[in-house]
Amino acid sequence: MAVKAFEEKVMEYNASHNDSQHTCFVHRSYRYKVKKTGNGAKKELCQTISGLVFLQGRTKELQLFLKENFPQYHLVNDCSTGRPASIADSVMKPFMAVIQAKPENVTFLREPFLKFAKNHVRLRVLSGLFKGQEGYIVRIDRDRQLVMEFAGYAVAIRGLHKEDFEEVKE
Numbered sequence: 001m002a003v004k005a006f007e008e009k010v011m012e013y014n015a016s017h018n019d020s021q022h023t024c025f026v027h028r029s030y031r032y033k034v035k036k037t038g039n040g041a042k043k044e045l046c047q048t049i050s051g052l053v054f055l056q057g058r059t060k061e062l063q064l065f066l067k068e069n070f071p072q073y074h075l076v077n078d079c080s081t082g083r084p085a086s087i088a089d090s091v092m093k094p095f096m097a098v099i100q101a102k103p104e105n106v107t108f109l110r111e112p113f114l115k116f117a118k119n120h121v122r123l124r125v126l127s128g129l130f131k132g133q134e135g136y137i138v139r140i141d142r143d144r145q146l147v148m149e150f151a152g153y154a155v156a157i158r159g160l161h162k163e164d165f166e167e168v169k170e
Contacts, residue, residue, distance in 0.1 A: 003047050009069055010055075022065060023056035025096055029103040045103075052108075054092070059084050078152035085152055094129040095150065098157060107140070109147065109154040116147045116154060126164040130157070134168055 003026050010024040032041045055062050059075070063084070066073050075084040087095075099106055120136040125146070135148030138156070145156040 003053065006053060006070070013065060013069070020057065020061050022062065025054040025056070025092075025099075026052075028099070029106075054087070056089075056092070059086065080152050087150065091133065091150065094133070095155075097129055102159070105158040107145070107156040107158075109140075109156055111154060113147070113149040113152075113154040122168040122170070123165040124168050125160065126166055128160065128163040130160060130163070137165075 007024050007026070010022055014021045026047055028045050028047055031044050031046045033044055034041050055065075055075075057065075063075060066075070077083060078085040095106070116136045116138050120138060122134060122136060123146075124134045125131055130146070130148075133146075133148055135146045137144050138147045139145075140147075140156050143158055145158050146160040147154055147156045149155075
């Protein structure tokens with residue numbers, strides 16, 4: 001099912017269920033496709049990871065919503081706990097703001113988050129949008145990026161190396 005249809009179904013559900021609203025967020029990034037005429041390219045905003053949709057709400061309500069409306073879909077489990085992944089609102093809001101402003105600055109990494117701990121110092125962001133978040137500054141694609149844990153997965157964010165950091169004492 002297309003993402004647009006999924007988002008429309010969530011809006012229909014929210015209109016009929018005022019007591020339990022679900023927020024839907026899809027990670028999108030720009031892709032450049034060559035025009036059919038062969039002259040130039042067009043910029044298109046596409047879903048970055050096929051099938052990855054963020055839903056906000058209570059876990060049991062979300063599972064029931066998916067079971068009733070989209071039985072083929074399920075909530076992703078957190079790798080470390082084995083339970084449905086949950087992301088704190090304080091983490092999700094800055095992430096969504098970065099995605100909407102500059103989607104090309106966020107990269108989902110295949111390697112587990114703990115891999116980036118090796119030979120790197122854990123830092124806490126002291127300023128900016130991600131104030132209070134912890135992660136590692138790692139060189140990826142010849143660029144220094146903040147790698148942080150996001151629902152059990154490693155996510156690299158460009159452009160944060162200019163923020164103020166402090167070393168996290170364990």
